[in-house]
Amino acid sequence: xxxxxxxxxxxxxxxxxxxxxxxxxxxxxxxxxxxxxxxxxxxxxxxxxxxxxxxxxxxxxxxxxxxxxxxxxxxxxxxxxxxxxxxxxxxxxxxxxxxxxxxxxxxxxxxx
Amino acid sequence: xxxxxxxxxxxxxxxxxxxxxxxxxxxxxxxxxxxxxxxxxxxxxxxxxxxxxxxxxxxxxxxxxxxxxxxxxxxxxxxxxxxxxxxxxxxxxxxxxxxxxxxxxxxxxxxx
Numbered sequence: 001x002x003x004x005x006x007x008x009x010x011x012x013x014x015x016x017x018x019x020x021x022x023x024x025x026x027x028x029x030x031x032x033x034x035x036x037x038x039x040x041x042x043x044x045x046x047x048x049x050x051x052x053x054x055x056x057x058x059x060x061x062x063x064x065x066x067x068x069x070x071x072x073x074x075x076x077x078x079x080x081x082x083x084x085x086x087x088x089x090x091x092x093x094x095x096x097x098x099x100x101x102x103x104x105x106x107x108x109x110x111x112x
Numbered sequence: 113x114x115x116x117x118x119x120x121x122x123x124x125x126x127x128x129x130x131x132x133x134x135x136x137x138x139x140x141x142x143x144x145x146x147x148x149x150x151x152x153x154x155x156x157x158x159x160x161x162x163x164x165x166x167x168x169x170x171x172x173x174x175x176x177x178x179x180x181x182x183x184x185x186x187x188x189x190x191x192x193x194x195x196x197x198x199x200x201x202x203x204x205x206x207x208x209x210x211x212x213x214x215x216x217x218x219x220x221x222x223x224x
Contacts, residue, residue: 032211043116043202043215044155087153098143098206099168100213102155 003027004092006103013110019077021106023090026071030092034100035064035075038087047088048075080110115139116216118203124222125193133188133219135203143167144186145204145213146178155202161186162208193223 005024013019023033034049050057050064050073057064063076077084090103116137125131137144145168146158160168161180175191186203203216 034211038153041217043204043217045215046212049211089155093211098145098160098162098208099157101157105153105155107153 003101004090004103006090006106008106009104010107011109013077013080013108015080015082015110015112017080017110019075019080019084019108019110021075021088021090021108022072023074023103024070024072025092027092027094028071029094030101031095032093033064033066033073034091034093035062036089036091036102038089038105044089077108080108082110082112085109116203116205116214118201118216118219120219121217122220122222124224127193127195127223129193130189130191131193131221132190133201133203133221135186135188135216137184137203137205137214139205139207139214141205141207141214142183143206143208144180144183145206146186146188147202147204147215149200149202149218151199159186159188190221193221195223197221198223 035047036044037047038044048059048062052068061078066073088106091100119134143162145160149155158172159178164180177189180186200218200220202218204213206213
């Protein structure tokens with residue numbers, strides 16, 4: 001049972017374009033939604049995170065949009081660059097807990 | 113100045129062997145984790161320790177035994193290795209009162 005569903009599995013975007021990755025969750029006890037970026041041969045690293053009391057959070061070229069009623073959240077990468085090519089994971093954590101439940105990952109490739 | 117360090121980075125071993133992976137964090141965190149990333153890049157938590165106490169133990173074969181000698185170290189011992197144990201194992205740490213989990217670079221285990 002996949003508690004956090006992520007799509008697409010892979011994504012190719014032209015340099016300067018917008019990359020959009022979507023996630024949906026079922027458990028309303030989740031209260032923290034981070035996005036992790038993973039480069040080949042490296043561990044995941046926190047990119048940006050949001051809590052359900054806000055609908056959007058922006059940090060530089062990265063924006064999380066959150067729709068609490070639909071139980072969906074998405075990552076938007078503006079002005080995508082080749083250096084953004086990586087695997088992106090959404091995740092969710094229950095309130096009061098430490099366990100991160102990850103989505104299945106999206107392999108992003110930004111082409112010149 | 114590595115935050116979360118794992119050794120070894122690569123481990124190739126034969127079926128039936130027993131092996132250990134070591135993890136150390138110098139962030140002063142009180143919670144440490146082991147995650148498994150399979151060949152499809154799916155990340156799943158295995159164990160979590162808080163101040164040397166086991167707090168999360170997902171459905172993992174009992175051939176896997178974590179050990180935390182102190183809150184800066186969390187080692188993973190695997191007995192009777194099987195082909196299906198081949199994966200990348202990530203150690204991570206966080207401070208229970210905050211949310212961000214910092215990951216190590218991973219240990220790629222190959223069982224032949």
